Amino acid sequence: MRLDTLGIDSSVSVLFPPEFLAEQLSDLSIDIDVLDESVGTDGKDGAPATTCDAIVTFEHRESFVDLDWIHSIQAGVDRFPQDRLEDAGVALTNSTGIHGDAIGETVAGYLLAFSRRLHEHIRDQERREWSQPDWDEAWTIAGERACVVGLGSLGRGVVDRLSALGVDVDGVRRTPVPEPGVDRVHTPGELERAVADARFVVLTVPLTDETEGMIDRRVFDAMPDDAYLINVARGGVVDQSALVSALEAGDIAGAALDVFEREPLPETSALWEMDEVIVTPHCAAFTHRYGEHVASIVRENVRRARAGEALTNRVL
Ligand code: NDP
Numbered sequence: 001m002r003l004d005t006l007g008i009d010s011s012v013s014v015l016f017p018p019e020f021l022a023e024q025l026s027d028l029s030i031d032i033d034v035l036d037e038s039v040g041t042d043g044k045d046g047a048p049a050t051t052c053d054a055i056v057t058f059e060h061r062e063s064f065v066d067l068d069w070i071h072s073i074q075a076g077v078d079r080f081p082q083d084r085l086e087d088a089g090v091a092l093t094n095s096t097g098i099h100g101d102a103i104g105e106t107v108a109g110y111l112l113a114f115s116r117r118l119h120e121h122i123r124d125q126e127r128r129e130w131s132q133p134d135w136d137e138a139w140t141i142a143g144e145r146a147c148v149v150g151l152g153s154l155g156r157g158v159v160d161r162l163s164a165l166g167v168d169v170d171g172v173r174r175t176p177v178p179e180p181g182v183d184r185v186h187t188p189g190e191l192e193r194a195v196a197d198a199r200f201v202v203l204t205v206p207l208t209d210e211t212e213g214m215i216d217r218r219v220f221d222a223m224p225d226d227a228y229l230i231n232v233a234r235g236g237v238v239d240q241s242a243l244v245s246a247l248e249a250g251d252i253a254g255a256a257l258d259v260f261e262r263e264p265l266p267e268t269s270a271l272w273e274m275d276e277v278i279v280t281p282h283c284a285a286f287t288h289r290y291g292e293h294v295a296s297i298v299r300e301n302v303r304r305a306r307a308g309e310a311l312t313n314r315v316l
């Protein structure tokens with residue numbers, strides 16, 4: 001692979017300034033080109049004109065199909081046209097492995113908000129309203145069961161936090177191999193059984209043909225009616241209208257959602273107004289160290305590419 005110039009697409013600014021990543025990688029003997037849309041485009045999908053060999057990016061742009069290597073600063077690669085990139089022989093790497101701590105802490109936060117009723121108190125505070133919960137409203141998560149659907153990098157971060165808080169954990173993954181800290185590992189075909197005694201169902205799977213819409217009405221029917229859905233994966237994994245119906249009918253107790261079928265979540269969505277729904281704007285993995293973590297993957301892959309070794313985190 002030719003690797004003289006590495007581009008940094010301006011879209012990375014969703015998570016950190018492009019210049020920050022350029023600075024982090026400045027010790028590499030490689031030209032770094034921060035692509036600034038204000039300097040003009042090459043007419044393909046609005047992408048800045050570039051002569052780089054590889055790109056670090058959040059968005060996909062049409063002009064990237066001509067490059068040797070694309071590094072996605074996300075773990076999810078659902079925004080990239082994988083078939084076309086494969087046909088064009090473009091290497092695609094992702095950023096799986098860097099999100100476990102942030103996602104694990106965010107998920108722990110959602111669970112504690114629901115059990116300790118923190119989301120209600122925050123609402124009350126905005127209205128200067130002193131309102132103690134009823135005697136049977138607050139609860140503790142210790143001894144409750146969670147089912148973590150997806151036991152990869154995110155799943156691991158979630159399992160560690162929930163176990164530390166005394167939550168019993170089951171899991172679902174494709175390969176039925178045991179996972180430390182997980183009592184029972186189920187396969188996707190056993191999903192309804194897996195969620196049947198879970199107080200929390202936590203989604204940490206990629207969006208693929210197999211996972212699209214996997215959390216549907218049948219799964220909501222199988223969940224206990226005091227259970228909460230937590231989605232930090234992708235909106236498309238959940239049938240969102242079935243979710244709204246399940247919440248309205250009281251088939252489940254609530255949900256914490258970081259990702260949605262459409263983002264930003266449209267103002268008209270019923271989810272905004274539901275008392276037992278926490279909406280976060282696809283930020284469950286945000287941390288001020290995100291750029292640093294991406295830099296370490298990119299640095300390792302520049303080294304590997306130069307040494308003729310296989311790239312880490314390679315998807316295509
Ligand atoms: P990993 O590849 O490390 O883990 C994926 C896990 O999902 C694996 O355990 C895998 O099973 C499991 N899985 C895959 N397909 C299925 C299926 N059909 N049924 C059940 N389990 C399945 O990925 P990450 O943990 O790094 O990331 C997962 C996804 O989370 C990303 O693709 C992205 O979409 C999303 N994400 C969201 C973030 C956010 O900001 N909210 C942040 C980061 C990621 P097996 O172990 O058998 O291979």
Ligand code: 7N6
Binds near residue numbers: 073075077099282283
């Ligand atoms: C981007 C968060 C991922 O797949 O969606 C996440 O890594 C990153 C706002």
